[in-house]
Amino acid sequence: MEKYSRWRDPSTGIQPFLPPVPPRTDSSLLITLSNVIHIIVGPIQGIVKLALIGLVTLLYILSVHVVGALLTPIAPLKRVWSRLFSALCLRLVLFLSGFFHIKTETVSIRKSRGSKGAESPNIQYGDVIVANWTSYIDIIYLASRFNPVFTQIFTDTNKVKIISLWEAIRLAGKAPESKPSSQDSVFTVQELSRKAKKGNWGPLVVFAEGTTTNGRALLKFAPVFDDYRRDQKDGNFQIMAFRYEYGNMPPTFTVGNQFFHFFKLCSQFHNTLLVKSLAQGEAPCSPDSSDASAGSQDPTVGDLLISSLGNVSKLRKTNLSMSDKRDFISYYESRQKKSKK
Structure with missing residues (x-):
């Protein structure tokens, strides 16, 4: 977009701040059908996923922050507990976000x-x-x-x-x-x-x-x-x-x-x-x-x-x-x- 051209890097020609435009794909009946299904099903899927992510986030807060606070006197156990539930809950958030x-x-x-x-x-x-x-x-x-x-x-x-x-x-x-x-x-x-x-x-x-x-x-x-x-x-x-x-x-x-x-x-x-x-x-x-540049300061x-x-x-x-x-x-x-x- 020309109105944002002042933030285009002169040496590379790259604009690193604007959201990138999706790549163009060849149109076909199958692709068109897939896009229609995505438009219809996508928002419903998004609402369901957000609800599930909300539940996982609540579990994360309870397990890591609430239970973790109770384990503060036992520092090694708190670290293991926090690491374990962070890994489980946050990986589940990524999975629900589509990063299978x-x-x-x-x-x-x-x-x-x-x-x-x-x-x-x-x-x-x-x-x-x-x-x-x-x-x-x-x-x-x-x-x-x-x-x-x-x-x-x-x-x-x-x-x-x-x-x-x-x-x-x-x-x-x-x-x-x-x-x-x-x-x-x-x-x-x-x-x-x-x-x-x-x-x-x-x-x-x-x-x-x-x-x-x-x-x-x-x-x-x-x-x-x-x-x-x-x-x-x-x-x-x-x-x-x-x-x-x-x-x-x-x-x-x-x-x-x-x-x-x-x-x-x-x-x-x-x-x-x-x-x-x-x-x-x-x-x-x-x-x-x-x-490689060890010779130069x-x-x-x-x-x-x-x-x-x-x-x-x-x-x-x-x-x-x-x-x-x-x-x-x-x-x-x-x-x-x-x-x-």
């Missing part, structure tokens, strides 16, 4: 190893999961797999804030905030990683782009890794990439009404998610990592991380940032208000 099977793949970016010899990452407490961010579904998947600590990034500071699962879900598609409130506790990523490791909290999720995209490119990373050194070998980074395949409505979510988007997602007969992870030990700052740890993520995801890097996304959302919402008048 989630494909996972371990990728090696070392030419000498190849994908067949890639060792799956062993994610531990305190590890920093660095991933592209395309949807609230990313959040639910990570919570179901790792029961991690989610973080929020701000445009005007290189520190992050711990947020809850629900806050992370709601943050998808919202305009990035400039700074935390005076009541918020903020940390550098390295400080929080050490706290998570010491307290056995779980891995740390850092969406370094700071906001969601439509999955077609990567935004510039926020400078949240500036406290890491390139020669540091205890960074414990884990690189992960999310990709959604779709024929009708994309599961990616960048702007708009989140509940309506989720309803339409549940109205689809099935959805597909592919999760790629970088092989163990190949991320920057890993004990046995060897950076120019790249920062953030540069190395986005380069690794680009290699895993096969997405091109843009010169757009979370500040551009904030301006885009402001403009998008102003146009929506005008169209309703």
